[in-house]
Amino acid sequence: MQTLIAISALGVFCLLAEIFNLRKALVPVTIVGLLAILGITLNLWSIDSSIDEQYKSMIVFDKFSAGFSSLFIILTIFLIALSHDVYKDHQTKISDFITIKVFLLAGAVAMVSFSNLSMFFIGIEILSIALYILAASKRLDLKSNEAGMKYFLMGSFASGIILFGICLIYGATGYFDVAEIYALSQGAGLPIWFPIGITLMIIGMLFKIAAVPFHFWAPDVYEGSPAITTALMSTLAKVVAMATLYKLLSGLTVGLTYNFEIIIVIVSIASMTVGNIMALRQKNVKRMLAFSGISHAGFMLMALLSLTNAASTLLYYTSAYALAGMASFAVIIYVTKNKDNEDIINFNGLGKTNPLLAAVLTASLLSMAGIPIFSGFFAKFMLFTQTIKAEYLVVVIAGVINSIISVGYYFKLILAMYTKEATEEKQATPFVYYAVGVISIVLNIIIGLYPSLVTNLIN
Amino acid sequence: MDVTTILILLLVGAIATYFSGDKLASKVALFFSVATLGVSLYLLNEFSKGETINYLGEWMEYPKVYLALQADGLSMLMVLLTTALTPIIIFSSLGNTYSNAKSFYALVLFMSFAMTGTFLAVDGLLYYIFWELALIPIYFIALIWGNGDADKRKKAVVKFFIYTLAGSLFMLVAFAYLYQKTNNFLLGDFFNLRLSATEQFWIFAAFFLAYAIKIPLIPFHTWQAKVYQKAPTVGTMLLSGIMLKMGLYSVIRWQIQIAPQAAKTLMPYLIGLSIAGVIYGSIIALRQKDLKKLLAYSSLAHVGLIAAGCYTLTLDGLNGAVYQMIAHGFVIVGLFFVAEIIHRRYETREISAMGGIRSQSPKFTSLFMILVLASVALPGTYNFVGEFTVLYSLSQVNIWFAVFGGTTIILGAYYMLKMFQNVMLGETNTKVFASITTNEIITLVIIIAFLLFFGLYPKPITDLVNPAIKDILIHINR
């Protein structure tokens, strides 16, 4: 709980900083603050999964939420670090952007630590609204507007669905409190609209993680939004949504019914396949990564097939994915900083002009493709083993085939960097890009070599 | 001192090479590879004295992965093959200059690190990781320092990468499946599984996909010729000399041991397929215009025979296969180096553009001739020992296998001699053939000396391998 409070406080501070003209110091201060909060959060392991008395039935801050919250905080730190350079042209607004990001983080934390559906709803709305703003934050750029609008319309539509779902659950059980609902859901005799409610909520979340067939917004929004926002969406937002979905299902129901697992299987396979296939022919990197994100969502959905014990695996997969994504976006933001588009051509010859960043990007792509020693590999492997245990071999096979396809487009980028001739000579690179890229990829490799670092956080 | 030393040394070597700068890179790499060879020889000595040089350490709790490195005679031999060929290959490359040499040689060492790991690992996941790691350096080596039209090369190399990766991913699924049953990846525990026939079949199939593509067996070989042709000769040597052997070694170490029942039931078909590969490769080699491609197909034929030996599941078959692996490893490296030597002087790999070299460089001709004779398994070369043993084992299974497999004796002689004639003999070539340098001679002589010595006195290798194979057979016939 302290985490949530602290984050909100930090957000408020950022707003104040605007007033007191502390813009220069803002970014470092925020980072320090977040690091402190990270410390607090990690400290919570001494108290193992105890519901915080003070906010009874609103927030439960157990290992699951703590684990994911720390991941979110780390990601946010990276994002804020990047924003320093990204927004240096419009210093006036920097505090707004940072504030929004911090509040967004608050929403995210709320989402993984709710113990009451209202908390969940508020969390998800904070997150979404913040995202709408960030997506459209390039006021004069029509693309950005369009992205914002699309995201907004579909997002609020989804919110409507979720809200309806919550409502039906409330109607069926008479409670918003997760624990109560869980207790009731074990006993029979719930009216038919309880499962419908659950379904609607899940669908809403499936939309948030951009699973097929609710994925259409993702590529457009990713492409249109400013690069840093895209980074946020494809790493933080997706991870949050996934974690929340898992928490919802494991919190509200006693395992999925067989039929529902079938749906998950279908959606998962569909997401993997559609995502990868569509990504093959993309020229725009952000768009490509959007589709790759869709396919990864498909992978993550596998975790739902073994609800009882997949938490650590999910955390591992999400961190692996998010770190790799963060690393790659650090490079992408740098490369496309002064470009009007994010086409692959811009990466030509990066291997020569800027070997380090090229290496970082290569590594992150390899991680996403699931090549060993990068954590992406172990993440996939854990998912596979768990899914085989759950006796859904077919999903695993689909996953394997998809990872093969995915190599196809990840390597398009690598080829561009190492075999094409550079169009322009190397320009000065702010340190922060190296920092973010290298740190996140190193973290990625470290948890690749010692998965237990992450897997032990939960369970 | 245990086997980890080799790995560490190679890894350190790779890093050191990278930071030693383009000037020194090749020297440093050479130094480290030689050092590794020394270490592995020392370890061989320890091993033969009966000292234990294995290493077993915890790595991950979940999934349960051990750093299990075990050297029996077989692994030891394959490691020696790697650590012996690496310096030879690096040494042979001294005649060339590579842009960004530091990365190049670093990658070479890293690759040999990964391959050594593959030969040593007895923990499934560890093994798989090494297996995949070996793929990445060769991908970049072929991609960046390869020759020929960039786009064509890219196409070939990417195909190679994705294709092999595709194969191995199914192997990964097989491992995941086995992991369900044992909750770790130790080969030893896999043996003790009592897998049903169906399970064995599917696991065998999954492994087969990975290995058939890597080795390669027909019809999974389509990546081979092009990659060999496009890759820089060093890469081609690494691929054909060592990396193919990874597949064959894995067949012996993993596939037929984990799923012996399936192996036994499928034996005739597997041998048939392999031998078909022998004939196919030989025939297609007859009319190749590109020297490296011809050699690629010749090695397709050879590995086909080796695979056939492996799948006989008999002592002779496996022994012979191992002998052949070693012999082929050396001879093919030598032959590709010959191609490189000619390319350095004539800037071409088109056989039609060669010919009439003999009268210009008799020394080179003689060395080349010996290599050719070795590759057609003339008695007295180590290749004969291997080929004889394999064919004998085939004849024990079914005489017709031996007959058809034996066609390699005829066809091999046909295409190799034809190649030799068109490349070396005939009217003196108008283009001047600069006389062969000392380094080149040394490289070739080392290889030839090895082949001839063990051709006449193969006992050391036999004694090294035999016990290991015997143990393996126990697992197969359990």
Add this chain to the structure above:
Amino acid sequence: MNNILDIVGIENYIFLSVLLFCIGVFGVLYRRNAIIVFMSIEIMLNAVNLLFVAFSTYHQDAEGQVFVFFSMAVAAAEVAVGLAILVSIFRNLGSIDIANLKNLKG
């Protein structure tokens, strides 16, 4: 006092709000004017709100009604943002027809 729901029956409330909800959905689907789309979304949300209230009466506890306040507040915030975006679109595009937003595709 006795519960209104004893007379009307909760089902009817559900049907009503489902109907409203669907109207909202169809509005979103078939109208191209952004403002109207917003309104349709509002209809959806309010349909749900109505249902919340109904349920809270049905269950005889206030939580539902509290929740309604949450959702209204949130909806308001949402719409505020939405309108902001719409304004900037109108500045750039000179129209608020969502059918014109087709630059991002493929």
Add this chain to the structure above:
Amino acid sequence: MENSLVLLLLLTPFVGFLFNVFFGKKISRNVSGTIGTIAVVVSFAMSIFFFMQLNQTGKVIQVKLFDWITVSNFKLDFGILLDQLSLLWLLFVTGIGSLIHLYSISYMHDDENLHKFFAYLNLFIFFMITLVIGSNLLVMFIGWEGVGLCSYLLIGFWHKNQDYNDAAKKAFIMNRIGDLGFLIGIFIIASLFTTLDFVELKEIVLGGTNSGNALLSVATLCLFIGATGKSAQLPLYTWLPDAMAGPTPVSALIHAATMVTAGIFMITRMNFLFDLTPYIQEIIAVVGALTALVAASIGLLQNDIKKVLAYSTVSQLGLMFLALGLGAYNVAVFHVITHAFFKACLFLGSGSVIHALHGEQDMRKMGGLRKVMPITFATMLISTLAISGIFPFAGFWSKDEILLVAFQNHHIAFAKVLWVVASIASIMTAFYMFRLMYLTFFREFRGTEEQKHHLHESPSLITFPLIVLAALATIGGAINLPGSNWLNHFLEPILVTKYEHHALGTQEYMLMAVALAGAIIGIGWAYSKYIKQAFVPKEDSAITGFSKTIYNKYYVDEFYTFLIVKPLNGLSNFFRTTLEPALGKVVYGFGTVANGLSNQGRKLQTGSIGLYLFAFVIGVCAIIIYLFLAQNIA
């Protein structure tokens, strides 16, 4: 002591080889030649030494050098076996070998790669010795392939001429075909008896009752196939005539006297096996007889002096195989030896002629050399008489014996037929040999004036071997005169079926007379044609009808090309141009399909919010409906 001597015998030629390879270029031409020769002479001396020893003690020498190949059920050591058979071979291999080395010093004197030549010759001798003294089939196989290699190297010795290289390649590959057979045979024997050592094999075979074992027949058949490759029998004989591309001493040494007799050696070695498989023996006999006939008939019309000799070699080898097939191994061996003498002499003689004519090999451009080259003429005449089977030259005795056993054989039903065939072959032999003599040495010279001007008798280094060989060709028959039968006795320990010594009865004398008559007929025929009618063979273009067919060797080569080489290359082309790309496409196919789908899929992503929301709603409905249905069904 003994071991080291054996090694000396074996290794001196190898040392000579190494020396000539590494230092040959630096030292003077004569030296390298001399060293090469000495190396062989040493082995010859050793052979004599061991031969004497064996004659006195009668003790067979066995030396085990080291373990070689180990397979599951038996071990192969690198061993040496010096018994009667191997020593016999050693004697004439090294003996004739030394003579030919001597000859080559002068003959090859002007060649730039003289040292290489001697290196190869030494290497050949080394491998030939290995072949002969190997104590088991696999060591023999080393030599077997080794001599094949040397023959390849020496045929293609003038490597600038691609035709020669082709000939060399052909020889090697043809041999390889045989070798595969040989290997298969080895495999079967190994699996039957779990040993390849000659001595052990013999014990096991004689001990056990393996007769009538089908596999055994297969094994012996395979061995015989091996022999046909090495000893140029039907259907694999075509390489030998082409092999004449090599320098003449090579033809004399490898392709007449020694290597081509390896097949006979091997079969004689394994006689105990062949005796158990009568069917195979019949096949051998038939093949031998046919080869003798076919080759002889081709020889009738050849105009290249060396080609004539080549075909005569093939046909003589055929006769030897006939003898083998009839179980008369000692007779075959006898003929091998005498043949080695006179055929070597003939080749060297022809070499001397070619030398004198500066490389001219076409007999149509020779003639009248009798006066200018008396020694060459004399020696060649003797050898010709010998090969034609004229009393009392060596060839008479050996060939007569073959005909005799053919005539007297009772095991094979059609032995008489074989006898007839053999007789016809030997009549032809007499004819074409004298045709050769007449065209070369008699009547006036038909070459250019310029050549005529340079005509000269060859130097003594060339003539000396000729004389020696001629002498041997004269008296060589003595080693196995019907009365004494020294050779038969000598070989008795080797052979299982004892050769029954029949006293010389009328039948024998009759047969001798018939053979002699046949030879004389042949000679007369040749005389009438080439001396009386002074006939000179026509130009190639003018040859017509059946004689054209014969002149073109019955088009066998063309037939093989058409039957095997062309299809093989066609197949190769098909694979390369069609099948490979197709297979490649299959793999690429997945990628293509995926990309195609991708392109289609992108059309769905129209960018219209309406569509997206629609898909959204459809998804919702689909899921809910599915759940309902599933619920109700369940």
